[in-house]
Amino acid sequence: MTALSSAQTGAVSRNPFTGDVITVLPFAAAAEVEHALESSWQAFQGWRKSDTDARASLLTAMAHALRNHARELAAMMSDEMGKPIVQGVSEVEKSARLCEWYAQHGPLFLQPEPALVENNKAFVQYLPLGPILAIMPWNFPVWQVLRGAVPIIMAGNSYLLKPAPNVMGCALLLEKILTEAGVPAGLFRVVNADNDAVSTLINDRRTAAVTLTGSVRAGAAVAALAGAAVKKCVLELGGADAFIVLADADLDAAVAGAISGRFLNSGQICIAAKRIIVESSVFTAFRDKFVAAVAALPVGDPRNEATYIGPMARYDLRDELDAQVQATLAEGAECLLGGHTMQGEGNFYAPTVLSNVRPGMTSFRQELFGPVASLIVAKDADDAVAMANDSEFGLGGSIWSSDIEQATSLAARIETGGVFINSPTFSDPRVPIGGVKNSGFGRELSRFGIQEFTNAQTVWRES
Structure with missing residues (x-):
């Protein structure tokens, strides 16, 4: 509606x-x-x-x-x-x-x-x-x-x-x-x-x-x-959830979490890892692992059991997503993977990774509802929290860190209805879901x- x-x-x-x-x-x-x-x-x-x-x-x-x-x-x-x-x-x-x-x-x-x-x-x-x-x-x-x-x-x-x-x-x-x-x-x-x-x-x-x-x-x-x-x-x-990766995080686990958190259901989830904010000292390592993992995702016929990413649900939504991606690139972001509709049968958008995304850009401010991830560099944990809160949305978010106590303390500073530590966001009947x-x-x-x-x-x- x-x-x-x-x-x-x-x-x-x-x-x-x-x-x-x-x-x-x-x-x-x-x-x-x-x-x-x-x-x-x-x-x-x-x-x-x-x-x-x-x-x-x-x-x-x-x-x-x-x-x-x-x-x-x-x-x-x-x-x-x-x-x-x-x-x-x-x-x-x-x-x-x-x-x-x-x-x-x-x-x-x-x-x-x-x-x-x-x-x-x-x-x-x-x-x-x-x-x-x-x-x-x-x-x-x-x-x-x-x-x-x-x-x-x-x-x-x-x-x-x-x-x-x-x-x-x-x-x-x-x-x-x-x-x-x-x-x-x-x-x-x-x-x-x-x-x-x-x-x-x-x-x-x-x-x-x-x-x-x-x-x-x-x-x-x-x-x-x-x-x-x-x-x-x-x-x-809507949501534009922050997925925060701190310097002491298990990067392999964080990459796996970011893949499911961003690309499950072809990226068409309200509570999802839309803004991936990574502490600067581990940004390059995370970026390289993440891009390789996204590139390996099987795209195709949704009836095929091997498919991980299917077509987008509606043709107008694919056009809207592409317009948001192109606007972000025009604002100075870098496209590391994808960034275009896919030719041939099906309403597909190529799995996309945008880097050098900064506050104020389209993919930082708006909700991108599709298989597009935005990578953002944070100076430190405080900077990551500030960027997470720099949004009109407040649905969910994730923090990845080996220091559970520090991550729990940071969670209380994040303005969302839910924060998941060392886990992508998800809904579960045992806990409430909703936003601010x-x-x-x-x-x-x-x-x-x-x-x-x-x-x-x-x-x-x-x-």
Whole structure:
């Protein structure tokens, strides 16, 4: 969702490897949008009365269904957005583990909590809110959807999904699989809404809250609508994560982490190693190892199990990425590898390494959503932290160092929602994910994610 008005008449799914159109689905008419919302509302009326054991059992059934259809879902992701199929299978497995984790721990997070009031006369209970509208992106069509849906459903809410138009096939397949697993009708509902319909959904009294993962522009538009309707929203927006390599880091481990942190999912990840900031004394050694590793990455057919980097999801995004790369080079950066679209079949952008990137350049300031890494030299650890914070974004980041205590101290100075020491950034149900600054607000996953969309109701009992 890039704006709140739509020129398109439908959702178009195009295979980025072959260029073939897979499906064209007209956007839902007003009656279809109303039906989706009413079915979500009715499902909530029943589901809110279920106990946590019943909800946990449903999540366990969902995990089994996901594993049974892992290859089918992965193939759909390969076809619709170019995800390498091995990575797609891993995404489905990660989503199944998410279901199992919340099945195990969700009931505990929803237990009433005693308040610090004498004689135990007050407690807080976590009650469901209603249908939650989820506006989701295309880059993780299963994980991104379920990391919100699973805790939302576990909390007793219903989940109304507005997917990205280019992955409607993934969304509808996921809905079918979950329905067959026993998810009650309307509890997980897909609606092919255009931006005008999204506005209608947010303003409708039956919609309790909104969650969005997407661009800053889309987040600002949705937050304005939600605010005007006095509805809570959770936003996970863009990122330009710093990947800091200090002089005492294990360089081989740091290079391996930078490869997966930057080039997994063809570089199309919000929380990813986009700005690689390396202390000057080890910069040359790191650079040479990193460029060699990037050059060796297999690029090709996403259905091929050997492929690590597939085509970019959309043709317009490849053009935008190339424009950002060319602007950075015009500003004085050096291209060590790639820096161009790839000729022949498929919407490929060559794996690219930019060096001599400095604050103020395009690839330093903006989010580059694709297989492009920017190498930046830091004088020392303090300089690296200052450059990490010199960004409108604040989603995640990494620090690589053999001195864990020093790295932990530095982490507290970095203005992001998460810092990973000697690890690339990733999402895990055991810890919250979310951002600060223009990367959004609110949290997903862990106990924070399940309690975001509940009514923390105080109950005070006088004898």
